[in-house]
Amino acid sequence: MLAMQYRGPYRVRATHKPEPRIEHPNDAIVRVTRSCICGSDLHLYHGLVPDTRVGHTFGHEFVGVVEEVGPSVQSLKKGDHVLVPFNIFCGSCFFCQKELYSNCHNVNPEATAIGGIYGYSHSTGGYDGGQAEFVRVPMADVGPHKIPDDLSMDDAVLLTDACPTGYQAAEMGEVAEGDTVVVFGAGPVGLFAAKSAWLMGAGRVIVVDHLEYRLEFARKFAQCETVNLKEVDDMAIHLKKMTDWLGADVCIDAVGAEAVGSMLQQLTGRYMKLQAGAATVLHWAINSARKGGTVSIVGVYGPTGNMVPIGNALNKGLTLRMNQAAVKRHLPRLIEHIQAGRLKPSAIITHRFELEDVADAYHIFSSKLDNCIKPVMIP
Ligand code: NAD
Ligand code: ZN
Secondary structure: OEEEEEEEOOEEEEEEOOOOOOOOOOOEEEEEEEEEOOHHHHHHHOOOOOOOOOOOOOOOOEEEEEEEEOOOOOOOOOOOEEEEOOEEOOOOOHHHHOOOHHHOOOOOOOOOOOOEEOOOOHHHOOOOOOOEOEEEEOOOOOOOEEOOOOOOHHHHHHOOOHHHHHHHHHHHOOOOOOOEEEEEOOOHHHHHHHHHHHHOOOOEEEEEEOOHHHHHHHHHHHOOEEEEHHHOOOHHHHHHHHOOOOOEEEEEEOOOHHHHHHHHHOOOOOOHHHHOOOOHHHHHHHHHEEEEEEEEEOOOOOOOOOOOOHHHHHHOOOEEEEOOOOHHHHHHHHHHHHHOOOOOHHHHEEEEEEHHHHHHHHHHHHOOOOOOOEEEEEO
């Protein structure tokens, strides 16, 4: 079959690989019909994730049709259309019972913090991902969700990660009626965090990025105010001014490691004084949240050291929340919002590629070329 393959930092290609087979009685094989590239894939692509092995196939945002099921799979059959959450989880351990599916204890037990993720290096279990014609889906009775007839494949594929992650960011922020919410990052996750903040009753939503085309998109997609960080000298002061010096009730980090990368790249640039010595977004989020406010982190950080201003967080009495999204927990509510016309996840898809053009897709998404927001590949 055709599949994306990692060759080394900034090098991916489409290649032929053996088709996956049922390895355990509870596996299914899914024929992929849509597969996105995520901001998290860029951390792999940039070589920031430990134990990313040459030959690995990425892809944790995919939907498809069940091709085959193992003998113990009860809830799926050949021909079912499914969306598959990016987490691989058992559904019955201590953590899964608390709906902390991204922290499953039984999948990837060698790792102390994280459960399994499709196509996300051997540090999350080494499972091949869905940027391929076929993918093996372990624990097939637990993760996959049958796609309702009235849900498009394009909307469904965004429910495997970006949309529920943005939703969870707002949920962890405990956004309440009338709250001012600042979202750092106008990528797919930040866009859905902004949209979710409104759905939870926010009174004001402000999105921060340095890419004007993404901020323009955010204004249309999420009817938010925007701040271009290139135009601001001191982010915390700027956001405080915007909020009558109180600060934001909720600050969301939907950037992650990229801010550390951009810090290094820009050390000689004009944001040096803002960025040197701190993981920019965490710093800005903590310093621009109001006293007693909440900072919600879904941006992904690698092992790079981040200097977090934890003393300020303590003095302000902030609540810090963070996690990988527990996708499955959010699906019923998000599907309801889509069916009621309050949410259209597929509106953020800007680019479509054939799987064989995967190298171009990564290059364009990573370099933010051609006003790219979310690329989807169609095997
Ligand atoms: P993306 O790369 O498309 O978007 C990131 C955005 O951040 C870009 O628009 C970029 O211009 C902007 N940015 C960079 N530096 C910034 C700064 N200093 N201040 C403000 N904005 C800045 O990625 P995405 O798909 O939207 O994902 C965003 C983050 O969420 C990534 O770190 C990704 O790994 C993470 N993520 C987490 C989960 C989870 O479960 N916790 C799931 C999916 C993605
Ligand atoms: Zn993702």
